[in-house]
Amino acid sequence: MADKSSNTTLLPPPDNKVVERFRALPTQTLREYSRFTDLYKDLSVLEHVLEGSEKPSKLPYPLFQFITENFSDDRRIGHNELGEYFKGVMQVVAVTKVHGSLNISDVIFHHQIGKMMTAKHPNIIRFLGYCSDVAEQELVMDGEVTTAEKWERLLCFEYLSNGNxxxxxxxxxxxxxxxxxxxxxxxxxxxxxxxxxxxxxxxxxxxxxxxxxxxxxxxxxxxxxxxxxxxxxxxxxxxxxxxxxxxxxxxxxxxxxxxxxxxxxxxxxxxxxxxxxxxxxxxxxxxxxxxxxxxxxxxxxxxxxxxxxxxxxxxxxxxxxxxxxxxxxxxxxxxxxxxxxxxxxxxxxxxxxxx
The missing domain is CATH 1.10.510.10 (Transferase(Phosphotransferase) domain 1)
Structure with a gap:
């Protein structure tokens, strides 16, 4: 993997808030992206949603892995009946990882996504994006590493500092x-x-x-x-x-x-x-x-x-x-x-x- 300095040369001049926020992150957290330009593009979309210049939309699974440091325990901030909550490295976003055991149908999931996307009010949490995709996960079986597909559903909201x-x-x-x-x-x-x-x-x-x-x-x-x-x-x-x-x-x-x-x-x-x-x-x-x-x-x-x-x-x-x-x-x-x-x-x- 190229070091961080060689990755950032692919970017425009560092006047974008996305670049400023992620410049200091360790190089290994970029491993989910084959090219830093992909990360920059995805982060830019999320940045625009935060700024209000773009509407909430479907976001790629690797982006959620990146902003939660692969759903690390250090980023975990709580859980409820729906799933686990993680605080993003951007400090202003939170991610809900929906329990796979709920087995929610696509129709129901997207019906609720539609409601959350259109709910805009000062006293309603801001919905920023979601993921509903099949992701590959590494599994160790009999000492050998193999991959398996798992359906992942993720929700992204604004992070509020004072908790519930x-x-x-x-x-x-x-x-x-x-x-x-x-x-x-x-x-x-x-x-x-x-x-x-x-x-x-x-x-x-x-x-x-x-x-x-x-x-x-x-x-x-x-x-x-x-x-x-x-x-x-x-x-x-x-x-x-x-x-x-x-x-x-x-x-x-x-x-x-x-x-x-x-x-x-x-x-x-x-x-x-x-x-x-x-x-x-x-x-x-x-x-x-x-x-x-x-x-x-x-x-x-x-x-x-x-x-x-x-x-x-x-x-x-x-x-x-x-x-x-x-x-x-x-x-x-x-x-x-x-x-x-x-x-x-x-x-x-x-x-x-x-x-």
Missing amino acids: LSKHISDELSGLEWHTRYQIIKGICEGLSYLHKEKFIVHMDLKPASILLDDDMVPKITDFGISEIFRFQGIITLISQPTGGNITLQSEYSAPEINFGGSITSRKVDIYSLGVIIIELVTGSKKKPSIANQVLRRWEQRWNGSSKCTPLRHQVIRCLELAESCLNKDPNRRPFAWDIIHELNKMVNEANAYR
């Missing part, structure tokens, strides 16, 4: 300030309203782990295609109907009707989950507080008698009331996401007027 919301949940006396929590609640509602109203997408597994936060603590909903993939595949397991080996999506955030044959594709399923998340953001606990005034007193203790807390008191109580309406056992009596946004905006206007 579950890492930032705390009680009233510690952690995030009230203003930040309020803006996170509002952002989640905005993203959910967009999915429900504009894209006709039901998340079906909304929880703090599926809400990521950027540098400014702006929430972005992710994983909204996972539950639908499982539903189409017919491998969703409900707690009341356990079947060995299947995926379980039931959680403390799931609506009660899921256990009783209700529609799991109703938007009101997500609204129930939203209610639990709001309570958890306000109090640090998933359980509905028995006395709202106790929560308020703890917030007032944190505000330490500040004159600014008068409109904030109303926001705390009203958020708990909205959450309670989301948890109504009758799905038809739960509000829509846009109804909650209206109430949240009204409280912001009242707080501004008070100042």
Whole structure:
């Protein structure tokens, strides 16, 4: 293999961000490409998607190998029912390696890809590209190295530095300030309203782990295609109907009707989950507080008698009331996401007027 200096001579002058980002990488990580010009072309496409000058598209498998250092443990940042997550060497991308055992059909996979490609909103994770291809893998059998073909499916998203919301949940006396929590609640509602109203997408597994936060603590909903993939595949397991080996999506955030044959594709399923998340953001606990005034007193203790807390008191109580309406056992009596946004905006206007 040629050394790095001889490879980079094939490139245009190093004024492109792609070249700058990858110049320092070790030469051996280029082994998946026969020529560095191929790498440069593929990276340039991803760079343009990041910049917004190109739309998300299908990307070659070797590119994903490269930006994850061949899916190394050092790059692994988590996993869920769909697969493993890796942080890219570009620092601004994350890659999901879909579990091969899910055996997702091409029709279902590309149907979900289409939805993710068209979902564009400040409170929805940015989808950057995907791979659905047969890749060769080296296997050692009886001491001899052989190759085998394996179907690989990969998803590429923006990487958000502050992780998921579950890492930032705390009680009233510690952690995030009230203003930040309020803006996170509002952002989640905005993203959910967009999915429900504009894209006709039901998340079906909304929880703090599926809400990521950027540098400014702006929430972005992710994983909204996972539950639908499982539903189409017919491998969703409900707690009341356990079947060995299947995926379980039931959680403390799931609506009660899921256990009783209700529609799991109703938007009101997500609204129930939203209610639990709001309570958890306000109090640090998933359980509905028995006395709202106790929560308020703890917030007032944190505000330490500040004159600014008068409109904030109303926001705390009203958020708990909205959450309670989301948890109504009758799905038809739960509000829509846009109804909650209206109430949240009204409280912001009242707080501004008070100042």
